[in-house]
Amino acid sequence: MTSTTSHPPTEQANLESNQKLSADELLVGRHSDTTPQLSVVMPTLNEEAGIRTCIEWIKTAVEELQVPTEIIISDSSTDRTPEIAREMGAIVVEPDGEGYGYAYRYAFERTRGAYIAMGDADTTYDFKQIPRLLAHLEETGGDMVMGSRLDGEIEDGAMPSLHQYIGNPALT
Template structure:
């Protein structure tokens, strides 16, 4: 059983050495632990110190964002034939000693995707600015409402993925990946578990490159969530827009009707009739777009499943050509 501990890093020379040194090398149920650092365009000694600590380092020539770094790490971890991938930050906010606790549900076949939760246990909620706490809670409730599954923390980067989970990921966002992963795996009905852990609420060194500006972070994150929801639930997405437009149209026409009842004519509010008809027409057009998008989504779903099966076959072939077979982690079944 091979565990790859993957972390993105951008100018983390102050902490990356100690974080890598703290990662346990002996974990029950794991035969091999590989450290993988994605250097996302650092201008300091991050890559050098990571290599000195024994990590495999993949470097971006320039900063491309946490989402892009995550995808690069996934590609490398797949090449390394990881049975389980653990992702964590290089800034020391997470305790590497919690890795055995995090991967336990995967090893036991209880889940394919496990996320550390800062808010599941009220006794473990870290200290953080009120705005950041509210933002995390809002995002968790939003993702929960979209997926119809209750999650308490969808923004934490400390996670474990079985092979059946990470091979299903086909992500597009460069800015971040945390919410897109939750939505993608929840919509694919992958078994998900949250595990409460103690997390430092404020970085010891420097500031977050992702959430340093809460307004910018919220805007970019909301954009990713909406795009993912549009791609995986297009009819619901476009129906809500169509309903809003049609509702405005109906209100305008009812207003015009009330004018007719009160005055016996439409003057001077004929505009309401034209505007109402336009909104109703726009709503109908958007609904038709949703129907077409739903048909295309069936094709996308089939393509995603085909891609997953191809990746499983590639992984099995890589394993057969490598060091020999190992039992796969996770509760899902490998593709035939």
């Protein structure tokens, strides 16, 4: 029986199959015929220390969501970041221009998912929260939802006042 009802991404795959797939089975390659439901974009510049952890967190989210997903790493590194990302199933693209913003735009042009999540590869963003963010987006019918890397309060003296009260809230 075919249904035309739209279901949140966390439910859609489960309706089609009772079998839970691993994240590696749900990751979609660049030339796959499967259209990803979710695209996760990370610009990287020598993030060898954090890329593995971030992709593991994304895979945890993908297993919870049970939706086809592509991980796009927009990379300008000189270290092992792109090799590690590829080994873990990510699509690595190399921007033909410079800069953080350009790396994002370059990757966005290559996304195919209905939803796009983004964050840095330095482990300051918890990609395991993607299901929670998507659920909120679905519940509210919004076009965009933003998370924050700040959890709770910042201890006195941990960050310069200018950064704490202006920079981080405005940029995070």
